[in-house]
Amino acid sequence: MSTPTLDKHSAALDAAENTAFEQITITLRVRRFNPEVSDEVTWVDYQLEMDPKERVLDALHKVKWEIDGSLTFRRSCAHGICGSDAMRINGRNRLACKTLLKDINPEKPITVEPIKGMTVLKDLVVDMDPFFQAFRDVMPFLITKGNEPTRERLQSAEDRARFDDTTKCILCAACTSSCPVFWNDGQYFGPAAIVNAHRFIFDSRDEGAEQRLEVLNDKEGVWRCRTTFNCTDACPRGIEVTKAIQEVKRALITRRF
């Protein structure tokens, strides 16, 4: 019954099982801002001894726990599921808990700043309320007519697969805050809200697509998208955000979904 797993050892597995703490010195350059103290933004460098396999979140924790307790950021699950710690790392939106130091060249200073286009409240914490308001505006819930069935609604595996990609959204705002249109126009719904509209428009059980499409046909709606693909690059869940937006645009024209 036994399979000789030892024979399957790859170099990657050997590296993963290496217990030695590989120590490197990194510079974490963080954009600090606390209006309770000063209206000035400052960039502060922290020299840290880290293992390259550690996450940017670990580096932020090291600062907070050992150097300066006032450094403020949101985080919770620490493995890319809760969506709390989207931030701009070396100029690109990522989750701090899903970004390993070795993957972003730890030899140069690592810059960390809040996601753009939202009001900064303190350090890396931004005001998320407008973001969630845009989400609410697209009616992100199943809309059905008529009587409910006794058992579950039936849905074929193919129909279920149609909207699978957009069910993965964790509402971290990495996409919306990477969008140049959103930076210039805070009224724009932004990619995340459209992704969540897509999730329902293409769900075979849903009967609210027309209502949702009307919302997105608004001048601040889906037509503002200029397909720069920043959102797709930024999504930590690998959602093809731009493609989803294009599908919503097409549905608006063809009214087929």
Added chain:
Amino acid sequence: MQIHKYDTVIVGAGGAGMRAAIESTKRSRTAVLTKLYPTRSHTGAAQGGMAAALANVEEDNWEWHTFDTIKGGDYLVDQDAAEILAKEAIDAVLDLEKMGLPFNRTPQGRIDQRRFGGHTRNHGEAAVRRACYAADRTGHMILQTLYQNCVKEGVEFFNEFYVLDLLLTEVDGVKRTAGVVAYELATGEIHVFQAKAVVFASGGTGKFFKVTSNAHTLTGDGQAVAYRRGLPLEDMEFFQFHPTGIWRMGILLTEGARGEGGILRNKDGERFMEKYAPVMKDLASRDVVSRAIYTEIREGRGCGPEGDHVYLDLTHLPPEQLDAKLPDITEFARTYLGIEPYTDPVPIQPTAHYAMGGIPTNVEGEVLADNTTVVPGLYAAGEVACVSVHGANRLGTNSLLDINVFGRRAGIAAAEFASRNDFVELPEDPASLVVDQVESLRDATGNERVAEIRKALQETMDTNAMVFRTEQTLKQAVEDIAELKQRYNNVSVQDKGKRYNTDLLEAIELGNLLDLAEVLAVSALARKESRGGHYREDYPNRDDVNFMRHTMAYREVGEDGAESIRLDYKPVVQTRYQPMERKY
């Protein structure tokens, strides 16, 4: 200080809190107070499934599910509650589907189901497909679906409001619920919420362990608040260690991986679970599998240079199956370990996962002040509560079920209580305890740091109160925690501000963890038997004569102000199942 008035206040916006809110908002004016934005809650990290005997893919029924739950909990489960859980599971899953949850489907278009640990056909004959799932993102889908429906119902959230106290007012000699006190993270302002009914749904407390699947924010806030107000905590010694956490990091890799055919192997490549659980093998209950893993490691058959882990082997499964059924956990292996699970086995070790114990409630979700007395207007549901449907060891997929069944029940019961009863007067100076707590921490000048004490707490808990316990290790844990509590008195924070003071927040959370870790260790020390997730090497057998009873831990304050823990016990509710030897 601001004062708000709501019929029903729900504390926490994970699965249980939002399921409760959907019900109570329809029936009463409801506020949900949550430390995190709702979609950040740790329900979203649950992966594998939600149990319900839908019998969509093979024969199954709720009675088998009830039996499995009771056996899985090593007969410490209250059997009336387990029966409700299993019966209402079916509607709970169907309700979620109707709310829009995108379950995986069978070829006939029904909700698909898969195997999971401890879930069997006909009382243990073989594994049964009972877990309803959406890839390995079931918790994420539940959290999103419930949040979406909260938006639909217009649920009123107070995001980033951290509840720090429960207000009880004595009326005619009976303690009644008057409200809660919350700290607004954005401003540092203190808010009193007067309420007729309060539902605690604030989640677990795993952060007192080092290797854990729990989020940084799971610090037992609700349990600690209730405990400090003199309410008991039930069965806190029972903590679940999930067999497959990513080695050293503790990140959860779902049991669904083994449900899909994944196999645990030691350094010799041996499928060792055959020795420990000849019938269920890798799908034995979690306590059994976690002990087996540590037995392999202790006996020198662990993997890696230090022999301190084993492998979860998925390499024999087709890549298409991994992509379709286990996309997230395979990505975790790639991201955090840099390995390819198509071809490499994944290094794993047991990870502190779930508190079976918590605030005692009856099956309506009403909180108990002792073995029988209900606290009028106070409810709890989800991981913060102990109904007890999980007994000494929870079955996988029963927690996503628990939050839906008992979240719903608590939401309805609380709103109905609120419609029948009037407000109770707030105690005089209702925020005083919280003001003192916050101000004294903010102004403290001691030389102890939160992070150092928390690290020391996590180390002693991992060393002394984990999968294997003895009198000696537990005494060590009690001693270490007492010393850390002394040090905590000298803790200070660097951030003295009001705006988003997460430094202060972490200090308060640490206080909660210390109190609850102490209750865990003291309760475990007194339980001189092995049952479910609580394994005493010095008492390796289950002892039904002396210990088939729930532990009830109370905080006592002496006349000199000294705190201590008083332990009492509560009988287990037994209906139709007689305790048997537990084999898988």
